[in-house]
Amino acid sequence: MPEERPPVAIIMGSQSDWETMKNAADTLEILGVDYEARIISAHRTPDRLVAFAKGARDEGFKVIIAGAGGAAHLPGMTAAMTPLPVFGVPVQSRALSGQDSLLSIVQMPAGIPVGTLAIGKAGAVNAALLAAAVLALYDDDLAERLDEWRERQTDAVAEYPLDDTP
């Protein structure tokens, strides 16, 4: 019997994406959500992609966060091969500042959805929050931790601006 996977898979096209995708991992850690992070390139490791995406549900994953940059086929190709929800994070590319990544991920044809987030760190953090929100539908403890996370965020916003910020 293979080992059951954590609920969230964070996949990315390259080691160079980790700097961005680590923000998703850090957010999941704060929320107490287990994850597995893997490098899977749609272009350089297509067989690894097929094996992962086709087996993801049976392995026990519940939600997939997929980050990629440039001609970013990873989220869409993953979504094509799994019924699990896939959230795509456009990584900021050097050549086109992530516009290429965003358009590659967001313009899926009808029938294969990828929930597309913002370019870069904001997208990675929000992908983790969305993944947690999905899991929280059936996990009251996680729902509570998510509420507390939002309360802390609200409490951290000062009502009045300061002249000199630290």
Ligand code: RP5
């Ligand atoms: C994409 O190409 C990756 O997702 C990455 O964002 C981009 C550049 O990859 P490297 O050349 O840095 O490996 O497949």
